[in-house]
Amino acid sequence: MFTINQQLSLQALKPLMHAGHQIELAPEAILRIQKGKKYLEDKLAGSDELFYGINTGFGSLCNIGISKSELNTLQHNLIRSHACGMGEEVPAEIVRLMLVLKVQSLAFGHSGVALETVQRLVDFYNADVLPVVYQQGSLGASGDLAPLAHLSLPLIGEGEVLYAGKKRATSELFDTLGWKSLQLQAKEGLALLNGTQFMSAYGVHALLQSSDLLDKADFIAAASLDAFDGRLEPFHPAIQAVRPHPGQMKVADNVSAHLAGSALQALPKTAVQDPYSFRCIPQVHGATRDVWDFVASVFSREINAVSDNPNIFPELDLIISGGNFHGQPLAMGLDQLAIAMSEIGAISERRIFQLISGVRDLPPFLTANSGLNSGFMIPQYTAASIASQNKQLAVPASIDSITSSNGQEDHVSMGANAATKLHRLLDNVQRILAIEWMNACQALDFRTTKSSAAIEAAKANYRQVVPHLDGDRYLHDDLRKSEAFIAAWKL
Numbered sequence: 001m002f003t004i005n006q007q008l009s010l011q012a013l014k015p016l017m018h019a020g021h022q023i024e025l026a027p028e029a030i031l032r033i034q035k036g037k038k039y040l041e042d043k044l045a046g047s048d049e050l051f052y053g054i055n056t057g058f059g060s061l062c063n064i065g066i067s068k069s070e071l072n073t074l075q076h077n078l079i080r081s082h083a084c085g086m087g088e089e090v091p092a093e094i095v096r097l098m099l100v101l102k103v104q105s106l107a108f109g110h111s112g113v114a115l116e117t118v119q120r121l122v123d124f125y126n127a128d129v130l131p132v133v134y135q136q137g138s139l140g141a142s143g144d145l146a147p148l149a150h151l152s153l154p155l156i157g158e159g160e161v162l163y164a165g166k167k168r169a170t171s172e173l174f175d176t177l178g179w180k181s182l183q184l185q186a187k188e189g190l191a192l193l194n195g196t197q198f199m200s201a202y203g204v205h206a207l208l209q210s211s212d213l214l215d216k217a218d219f220i221a222a223a224s225l226d227a228f229d230g231r232l233e234p235f236h237p238a239i240q241a242v243r244p245h246p247g248q249m250k251v252a253d254n255v256s257a258h259l260a261g262s263a264l265q266a267l268p269k270t271a272v273q274d275p276y277s278f279r280c281i282p283q284v285h286g287a288t289r290d291v292w293d294f295v296a297s298v299f300s301r302e303i304n305a306v307s308d309n310p311n312i313f314p315e316l317d318l319i320i321s322g323g324n325f326h327g328q329p330l331a332m333g334l335d336q337l338a339i340a341m342s343e344i345g346a347i348s349e350r351r352i353f354q355l356i357s358g359v360r361d362l363p364p365f366l367t368a369n370s371g372l373n374s375g376f377m378i379p380q381y382t383a384a385s386i387a388s389q390n391k392q393l394a395v396p397a398s399i400d401s402i403t404s405s406n407g408q409e410d411h412v413s414m415g416a417n418a419a420t421k422l423h424r425l426l427d428n429v430q431r432i433l434a435i436e437w438m439n440a441c442q443a444l445d446f447r448t449t450k451s452s453a454a455i456e457a458a459k460a461n462y463r464q465v466v467p468h469l470d471g472d473r474y475l476h477d478d479l480r481k482s483e484a485f486i487a488a489w490k491l
Contacts, residue, residue, distance in 0.1 A: 032109030085134030
């Protein structure tokens with residue numbers, strides 16, 4: 001059981017992406033939620049003052065007051081009207097993160113929501129009732145309005161949910177489970193829709209996925225270096241010490257450790273220097289690791305923050321309308337991670353190119369009978385195509401903005417677009433690394449001397465899935481199996 005009353009970490013969220021886990025509100029969190037709700041109720045009962053989104057319209061309609069008798073209808077209308085998502089459905093792993101992160105944000109007690117509402121979100125997570133959310137629709141500014149509206153629709157018995165692997169109407173499932181729809185009160189719809197939980201969930205998922213890919217990229221690069229008969233001197237600690245970027249030092253240590261005991265490295269080298277895609281692995285992979293550290297710090301703050309609007313401060317007797325829902329910090333972080341991870345794919349593709357080039361006593365295209373056989377010629381084309389697509393996906397979304405809500409929301413972050421394209425980009429990086437690993441294993445097969453024990457063991461496991469290429473065959477299957485191997489691989 002994971003208790004919501006603490007600072008969330010990326011690692012703590014990792015298992016919560018998957019079904020089978022349970023969360024609960026700590027007693028302290030329950031008290032905070034109840035305190036914030038009571039303060040709001042007392043404030044509205046004793047005053048006719050207008051508070052944005054609580055007793056006014058939304059966006060450019062913020063100056064239109066709403067009567068007390070219609071406050072509940074206002075919140076329901078908000079969720080219905082804003083559920084305008086389109087495109088592909090958000091993966092289940094990310095929807096689970098959205099639920100956890102929305103509960104975490106509301107549990108700070110600055111949102112004025114009822115305990116019953118937060119508890120129902122907890123119930124959704126624990127029963128693995130996943131609202132159907134769509135990838136398109138958020139500008140990443142007034143919170144992730146459209147995605148969070150779809151996340152919230154089931155609270156009022158509307159929309160669709162995924163349950164036991166099947167998409168169902170919420171009302172139908174509620175009848176099955178014996179649940180009742182909630183009647184949202186003042187501020188609750190706005191608290192649910194204002195927030196960065198769509199961007200944040202994608203960001204958390206991306207950080208966890210990219211961390212895994214970076215470790216695998218170092219290992220695969222080490223295998224390629226040995227297969228290419230490359231030199232290990234550029235990974236010497238003395239080189240890193242005079243340019244002590246943390247990521248660079250980490251990568252050099254990783255590659256050196258992966259190649260410890262390699263008989264190939266003990267052989268005399270004929271080449272004085274290696275191409276940059278081998279010699280500069282610490283500098284390129286390392287720069288991406290340094291970006292990862294920065295982006296992780298941004299998201300570590302965000303997942304422990306209150307990002308709806310307005311915010312309620314009972315101890316200060318204040319209700320303040322601000323801009324904590326604006327996704328600019330996340331958008332810029334997501335864009336930086338996209339650029340950094342795109343480079344992992346780009347340098348990997350260059351190593352693939354070098355391995356098939358017919359140099360360093362390796363046959364052209366890594367086939368024993370080139371000409372009759374094309375060997376690994378076209379997988380490099382595939383890697384190049386994917387690497388080029390990643391360059392397009394890495395174009396920053398955060399430099400764009402479109403005015404909305406009749407000019408009231410005149411600068412937006414486009415962080416949601418940054419998030420979804422990063423998700424695609426990371427899957428692409430995994431595919432490129434899978435192709436590099438396929439090439440590295442094939443090249444190592446042509447060496448009569450062994451690599452390190454770690455690399456040889458990994459290659460032996462891989463050969464149980466994808467055999468050595470003796471002559472041309474249908475390589476799409478090999479590529480798919482290689483991708484699955486990399487995805488499941490536990491270093």
